[in-house]
Amino acid sequence: MPVTYAARHVLEDHISGFEAAPNPHHVSILRSTVVISALAHAGHEADIEEALTNLEDTHLRFCAPGEWLVISDSVSAETIERYLRDLGPRLSFVDQSDGRVVLAIRGPRVRSILAKCTALDLHPDVFAIGQSTNCQICHVAANLARTGQDTFEIIVMRSFAGFLFDEISEMGREFALTAGFA
Template sequence: MALTLLHRHALEDHILGFETSANPNHLCVARRPVIFSVLAHAGQEQAVGLALEAAPDIAPRFCGPAEWLAVSLTAGSETVAGHLSEISGASVVDQSDGKVLMAISGPSVRKILAKCVGVDLHPQAFAPGHSANMLFGHVAVNLARTGPDAFEIITPRSFAGSVYEDLMEMGREFALTASFSGG
């Protein structure tokens, strides 16, 4: 008898059956993002950071000194692993199955997130391209600004439901909608 493994997203029960047309303020949950942890070896921090910035199909997310998340929504795990293995002075681990990526965008996104994080999200303080680990309510997440009114939140899979519910509650007054991304 062959064993068949099915991928079930951590937010299936939260989103499926509740999807609506996207409002201007919208939360889009990535179905299968590729997310690797990258740690620079001592003395290699700058070289690893520059190599991550130059890697194709990879968006580096700063986590702390000598630590990043390498995120891709376009390349597969093997492709990203191949690019990362070419970076000298770094150790990498695939975290894709243990993380959930949510993208939130819209004209009220900063107001929604301000209810959940204790960080100044003004573009002059947290510009597009910036990312950092922080508390989202009671959960440690990585928050990245991906555009003027767009952010990505990466959370541990086991806390994804809590983060999702908090976001939807904080976005209720702004008619926040949610759906899975295509694919």
């Protein structure tokens, strides 16, 4: 008899039995976000950034000069890759969807929670809505983006997702941080 494998999210065991109705401070684990790493070849950074910015129903996360993460909850990886291939040899890209986990954290004191685990200045005047950067969060390399007034997204490598999730849960305990799958 053949063995059947069920797809499980890497954080399934971390949250199973603890998933709660959202409080004002909440971490949402996004299940099916497409994450594609894109790297512009030298001399093409500006035109590639413009082309990526114009891609509908996606969000662009800055990683480094000429390097971005293209993410989407509604456009398939195949569709994004087709678009990127059409940009020609000015760009290299790879689908990272299976290797990355996306967490959305929100709440009126979200900056206080994140301040416990990152050295970034997250004041609204410094870290604007739409801004993103690679950084250390709880000693783990991640990409942090401010997506709303009191909302941030964290993109982390799959192998570090459990540790990061547990640490953020601990940092948010004083604010009654809840968590669940989006």
